Amino acid sequence: MDFPTVATAASLVSNAISSLKNVREMAKETSNDDLNAKINDAYGALLDLREYALVIDDENRKLKEQIAAKANYLGPLPPHGYYYSASDADKKHPLCPKCYQSDPQQLGFMDEPKNWSYGIKRDCKLCGKTIWEVPPNYAQHETLREYDPYG
Ligand SMILES: [Zn+2]
Numbered sequence: 180m181d182f183p184t185v186a187t188a189a190s191l192v193s194n195a196i197s198s199l200k201n202v203r204e205m206a207k208e209t210s211n212d213d214l215n216a217k218i219n220d221a222y223g224a225l226l227d228l229r230e231y232a233l234v235i236d237d238e239n240r241k242l243k244e245q246i247a248a249k250a251n252y253l254g255p256l257p258p259h260g261y262y263y264s265a266s267d268a269d270k271k272h273p274l275c276p277k278c279y280q281s282d283p284q285q286l287g288f289m290d291e292p293k294n295w296s297y298g299i300k301r302d303c304k305l306c307g308k309t310i311w312e313v314p315p316n317y318a319q320h321e322t323l324r325e326y327d328p329y330g
Pocket of ligand 1: 275276277278279287303304305306307308
């Protein structure tokens with residue numbers, strides 16, 4: 180069966196309801212009670228189906244939006260699990276994985292890399308999450324603290 184490209188399930192059911200409405204009007208003139216009852220049953224079933232189709236159409240619309248949104252971002256990419264906007268081809272502006280995966284989703288940019296405790300880290304500008312790109316080296320930190328240039 181070919182569906183018009185812009186048709187929703189609800190609009191297809193609405194078309195069927197319109198057709199059946201015409202049949203119902205014609206059947207009323209026959210005074211056939213059995214036929215009228217069957218047509219009313221079918222009419223009721225189609226109304227239920229239209230309600231369900233509206234729910235399905237709404238879910239479908241939301242899923243399409245989610246798929247489109249995913250195409251706008253890449254990630255999580257190794258080695259640090261950052262996300263990137265698809266328009267950030269050079270991957271210079273990493274997005275915070277914690278914010279990206281939160282519900283509702285948020286877009287928090289990571290700040291510039293900082294030298295910290297002999298490692299390199301970035302913090303999320305939105306939620307403050309720290310990601311170590313080079314792990315801190317506290318042992319190195321302690322060695323230098325104990326160093327006494329006058330000793
Ligand atoms: Zn964040």
